[in-house]
Amino acid sequence: MAPSRLAAEKRQHIVETAYRLFKRGGFHATGIDRIIAEAEVAKMTMYRHFPNKDGLIAEVLDWRTARFERQLDRLAETAQTPDDKIATILDWYQRWFDSPDFHGCLFQHALAEFGEPDHVVFKAVTRQKDGLKRRMRDILAARMPGERAASIAATLLMLLEGATLLAQMGQGKAAIADMRQAAARILDAPG
Amino acid sequence: MAPSRLAAEKRQHIVETAYRLFKRGGFHATGIDRIIAEAEVAKMTMYRHFPNKDGLIAEVLDWRTARFERQLDRLAETAQTPDDKIATILDWYQRWFDSPDFHGCLFQHALAEFGEPDHVVFKAVTRQKDGLKRRMRDILAARMPGERAASIAATLLMLLEGATLLAQMGQGKAAIADMRQAAARILDAPG
């Protein structure tokens, strides 16, 4: 039978509550008991919707990936040139770093705690990073050969990931500024 | 009383065993019981040398930082120009990515699991990253104004951290190549 409307809402509520707790406390350190207490949900309700904790984590990451990519695609529509589209991504990161409950990248953290390439969580992380890289590559491909677009997209991804790390260590402001300079130099360089 | 020679050796053995296990399995997921079993050491021996698990983790990171910086400083002596010194650092990362039991950066992982800025582990992470950035800044300062050296050092650090992340996702080869191109463009750009 198809899940009822209320069941789907409960499921989504669990995902968002778990997201908030994982972001603050990490994955292994955040217990199921804590999640169901915070979500005000019975334990069996959680285990009826998700096979186990790892499955919940992967679902949380995939949900977050979808939200992230929606925001990114919407932003890309507001800009005209490829360079402007890339700039809106950097703007997005800058706002993220400045947001009050910034705790670093949940996907980086997931990779740290689930480093086995076959693990369902590991795969959810690669999906997010590959999606971001592909979006930047597609943006740049309108302005340069595909191979060079792929290379620069990878470079920008590295800069973004490194900047996120520095931001988690309290150096977000400088990291954004330095990243903008570097991005400008890389994009302006002769092909 | 000063610790005996054997006691110091045991202590060091615990640190190196914990390092190996943390690298593979993460921090929360690796239990004390596993560490002392692998190190073939009594539990009380471990707790006599370290105040608690967090203290052991911080010690492991600091030991690893010292080893890393020794290697870096030794490499820097073999190169002449600032650009060559930076290149030897990139070479070091490339060899690291290709090493058989590469599992990503232990400091990134520690930051993911201990995100509280006041935590002893968090501080050990910032020490390592700041140390690396400072070394690159000092290298570059021989070739450009101090402010620009600091900015480029931060950019290179971001690239290195991002490349390490990509390497953990199996894209180390391409990441190194793209990073080298980006570094060359950034270093060659007009001041």
Next chain:
DNA sequence: CTCAAGTGAGACAGACCTGTCTCACCTTTG
């Protein structure tokens, strides 16, 4: 030799973990 420090082995406490199960209750649907 003598004594103290260090150690190995393991029991132990108390807490927490994941995941299963029961049972009474509610709500939705036919």
Next chain:
DNA sequence: CAAAGGTGAGACAGGTCTGTCTCACTTGAG
């Protein structure tokens, strides 16, 4: 109304976690 699926609350099992403690033994220092 009646049947069935979803839920809340919590007990429960079996395991693991950190950290403390005891006791017998070994090893190093004076």
